[in-house]
Amino acid sequence: MSFSEQNDRPAAPAILVGVDLGLPHFDAELEELGLLSQTAGLEPVARVVCKRKAPDAALFIGKGKADEIKQLADATGAAEILFDQALSPAQQRNLERHLDRPVNDRTLLILEIFAQRARSHEGKLQVELARLRYVSTRLVRRWSHLERQAGGAGVRGGPGEKQIELDRRMISEAIKRTRERLEKVKRQRQTQRRRRERQGAFNISLVGYTNAGKSTLFNALVKAGAYAADQLFATLDTTTRQLYLGEAGRSVSLSDTVGFIRDLPHGLVDAFQATLQEAVDADLLLHVVDAANPNHPEQLAEVQRVLHEIGAAEVPQVLVFNKVDLLDPSLRPRFETDRFELEGVQVPRVFVSGRTGLGLDALRRLLAQEVSRRSGPVAAAAQADSGSDAEGNDSAA
Numbered sequence: 001m002s003f004s005e006q007n008d009r010p011a012a013p014a015i016l017v018g019v020d021l022g023l024p025h026f027d028a029e030l031e032e033l034g035l036l037s038q039t040a041g042l043e044p045v046a047r048v049v050c051k052r053k054a055p056d057a058a059l060f061i062g063k064g065k066a067d068e069i070k071q072l073a074d075a076t077g078a079a080e081i082l083f084d085q086a087l088s089p090a091q092q093r094n095l096e097r098h099l100d101r102p103v104n105d106r107t108l109l110i111l112e113i114f115a116q117r118a119r120s121h122e123g124k125l126q127v128e129l130a131r132l133r134y135v136s137t138r139l140v141r142r143w144s145h146l147e148r149q150a151g152g153a154g155v156r157g158g159p160g161e162k163q164i165e166l167d168r169r170m171i172s173e174a175i176k177r178t179r180e181r182l183e184k185v186k187r188q189r190q191t192q193r194r195r196r197e198r199q200g201a202f203n204i205s206l207v208g209y210t211n212a213g214k215s216t217l218f219n220a221l222v223k224a225g226a227y228a229a230d231q232l233f234a235t236l237d238t239t240t241r242q243l244y245l246g247e248a249g250r251s252v253s254l255s256d257t258v259g260f261i262r263d264l265p266h267g268l269v270d271a272f273q274a275t276l277q278e279a280v281d282a283d284l285l286l287h288v289v290d291a292a293n294p295n296h297p298e299q300l301a302e303v304q305r306v307l308h309e310i311g312a313a314e315v316p317q318v319l320v321f322n323k324v325d326l327l328d329p330s331l332r333p334r335f336e337t338d339r340f341e342l343e344g345v346q347v348p349r350v351f352v353s354g355r356t357g358l359g360l361d362a363l364r365r366l367l368a369q370e371v372s373r374r375s376g377p378v379a380a381a382a383q384a385d386s387g388s389d390a391e392g393n394d395s396a397a
């Protein structure tokens with residue numbers, strides 16, 4: 001799999017491996033890993049699940065299991081093996097030798113998807129920083145991309161371990177350079193935000209698990225053309241548009257942004273600080289939940305966890321249970337809105353379908369109420385003349 005040319009080639013066959021270590025989040029169907037691998041341009045051809053008390057230090061799985069996977073890989077022509085659990089650098093290396101093909105884990109897969117998806121200058125810098133950090137913890141076997149243009153190539157190949165010291169220095173220099181460039185972008189973003197604040201804008205941010213339907217909802221609310229797709233991490237860059245709320249007699253700024261996922265690589269959370277800051281600084285969060293996904297309670301909890309981690313746990317929320325059109329009619333809610341207890345706080349909840357438009361009027365009414373309740377008359381007056389000035393951050397240079 002390559003970072004940049006994935007669309008030009010047929011999907012490479014891959015085997016998915018999940019190791020049940022008795023942890024609560026174990027996904028026996030490897031469904032999310034399958035979606036991640038498809039998003040990254042791979043085609044899952046087989047799934048292997050096994051149980052262990054603890055990971056094997058050298059191979060993560062037992063040798064017998066590894067032999068079994070090797071046979072399966074040879075039989076199916078799999079080009080790559082993907083683990084749902086995080087591998088240590090040594091385990092990854094040993095497995096690659098044993099299985100005779102690239103072995104990757106969920107973290108790297110997420111990094112690769114982010115690298116493929118990043119479009120804006122800021123997004124690319126953030127991904128590059130996260131990837132450099134990942135590479136710097138991995139004994140630097142794969143670093144040749146550093147010589148090429150930032151944001152371009154994969155982390156495969158490389159001239160060997162003699163160069164480790166040199167590699168280390170190159171990586172830490174590259175990290176430093178990337179961070180400086182990101183700082184500059186951050187300052188520009190702050191200036192934009194301060195301008196919105198001066199205009200008395202009320203800022204609403206869409207947050208939620210990846211694929212929950214944030215961009216679809218964003219488009220339905222503001223009639224914009226944000227990219228929505230049945231892929232994980234379709235959106236990486238923040239887009240902001242004005243949304244007029246008739247009931248409140250004013251407009252607000254609505255931002256669509258990156259989705260969250262279980263075990264989001266830590267380096268990514270760090271690197272995406274500037275993008276995630278949008279949520280921290282919001283006056284209100286629209287927390288979008290895919291109500292049709294059987295795992296939505298875990299996904300909601302994961303989003304809450306990330307919100308705590310980035311310091312956005314105190315921002316008031318409205319819960320939007322989306323995709324109700326997919327629910328069995330007998331399971332559809334009988335009310336448009338109710339209250340939901342979230343970490344001991346009663347928050348308003350609304351049931352919608354971003355696709356069919358069901359419940360969107362109720363959502364607009366609810367937003368108008370929240371905005372009127374949470375913003376003073378001064379802000380509302382200052383807002384009156386800001387009209388429909390649209391602001392996209394897609395091309396921050």
Ligand SMILES: Nc1nc2c(ncn2[C@@H]2O[C@H](COP(=O)(O)OP(=O)(O)OP(=O)(O)O)[C@@H](O)[C@H]2O)c(=O)[nH]1
Nearest residue numbers: 211212213214215216228229233234235259354355
């Ligand atoms: N049936 C149905 N599908 C929906 C609804 N809302 C979104 N979808 C679909 O769900 C998929 C994901 O939608 P997006 O809007 O891209 O989701 P997102 O939360 O922005 O995802 P990321 O940007 O990847 O984090 C797309 O295939 C949408 O068409 C809905 O209300 N009903």
Ligand SMILES: [Mg+2]
Nearest residue numbers: 214215234235
């Ligand atoms: Mg999106």
